[in-house]
Amino acid sequence: xxxxxxxxxxxxxxxxxxxxxxxxxxxxxxxxxxxxxxxxxxxxxxxxxxxxxxxxxxxxxxxxxxxxxxxxxxxxxxxxxxxxxxxxxxxxxxxxxxxxxxxxxxxxxxxxxxxxxxxxxxxxxxxxxxxxxxxxxxxxxxxxxxxxxxxxxxxxxxxxxxxxxxxxxxxxxxxxxxxxxxxxxxxxxxxxxxxxxxxxxxxxxxxxxxxxxxxxxxxxxxxxxxxxxxxxxxxxxxxxxxxxxxxxxxxxxxxxxxxxxxxxxxxxxxxxxxxxxxxxxxxx
Ligand SMILES: C[S@@+](CC[C@H](N)C(=O)[O-])C[C@H]1O[C@@H](n2cnc3c(N)ncnc32)[C@H](O)[C@@H]1O
Numbered sequence: 001x002x003x004x005x006x007x008x009x010x011x012x013x014x015x016x017x018x019x020x021x022x023x024x025x026x027x028x029x030x031x032x033x034x035x036x037x038x039x040x041x042x043x044x045x046x047x048x049x050x051x052x053x054x055x056x057x058x059x060x061x062x063x064x065x066x067x068x069x070x071x072x073x074x075x076x077x078x079x080x081x082x083x084x085x086x087x088x089x090x091x092x093x094x095x096x097x098x099x100x101x102x103x104x105x106x107x108x109x110x111x112x113x114x115x116x117x118x119x120x121x122x123x124x125x126x127x128x129x130x131x132x133x134x135x136x137x138x139x140x141x142x143x144x145x146x147x148x149x150x151x152x153x154x155x156x157x158x159x160x161x162x163x164x165x166x167x168x169x170x171x172x173x174x175x176x177x178x179x180x181x182x183x184x185x186x187x188x189x190x191x192x193x194x195x196x197x198x199x200x201x202x203x204x205x206x207x208x209x210x211x212x213x214x215x216x217x218x219x220x221x222x223x224x225x226x227x228x229x230x231x232x233x234x235x236x237x238x239x240x241x242x243x244x245x246x247x248x249x250x251x252x253x254x255x256x257x258x259x260x261x262x263x264x265x266x267x268x269x270x271x272x273x274x275x276x277x278x279x280x281x282x283x284x
Pocket of ligand 1: 084127155
């Protein structure tokens with residue numbers, strides 16, 4: 001079924017990896033996650049999955065593809081987790097947090113038609129830096145936050161990153177982008193690991209972390225006042241992006257806000273939103 005032709009890469013490979021193997025994997029990844037892997041991603045796919053072949057003691061990608069094809073669900077999860085790109089950091093694209101803290105949350109706190117209820121979704125939250133940055137901004141912007149029912153939902157397809165979010169533990173260097181006052185307030189050094197810090201429970205309690213595939217059914221009611229889906233749709237093709245925008249739109253409260261990543265666009269769906277600032281939109 002699979003050709004023996006290699007994928008033409010110049011890197012010296014431990015495992016045989018054919019064009020057919022790559023095509024099998026990219027079809028599976030697309031079906032499960034919506035992630036579109038173009039031809040230039042062959043080396044990336046090889047290097048991210050080679051570790052799985054070592055663990056399973058396979059000699060060739062053909063054997064690994066057969067194993068995935070036999071529906072070994074746990075391995076499909078490992079493969080998808082390995083393929084996702086989880087790059088993130090605290091207060092990434094800071095202008096979004098400035099807008100959230102300086103304009104959106106003060107406006108909502110004055111005009112919120114649903115009383116003191118606030119719902120924010122970080123969709124594709126990776127290792128948690130985004131939802132924790134949202135939570136820090138939210139508590140800064142709502143001085144009387146204890147009177148609010150303010151919750152953040154943080155979801156990602158990758159089950160490994162959700163575990164990392166839940167641990168709330170980060171290398172101390174990662175909290176550099178956080179203002180000193182907030183770094184001291186919300187992060188405590190770990191007693192036995194001086195290079196690591198842990199998030200304060202008072203901040204964490206506002207966030208619910210869940211594994212969720214954006215391609216599947218969402219067991220979520222909404223409405224959300226704000227949705228962050230940043231640097232996620234860049235991995236999807238245009239039809240998948242448009243379907244997703246429609247689903248976000250339905251879940252947003254009237255006048256709700258949507259943030260995308262720096263290189264992402266709403267395309268023709270933008271007619272349903274007002275542009276507020278760079279990749280920041282308000283539902284019309
Ligand atoms: C580059 S990170 C972005 C993290 C964060 N939003 C930010 O901007 O810093 C992209 C995240 O999208 C997640 N992702 C990719 N496909 C997904 C899907 N189908 N459903 C949910 N999350 C997905 C990946 O697992 C990854 O953690």
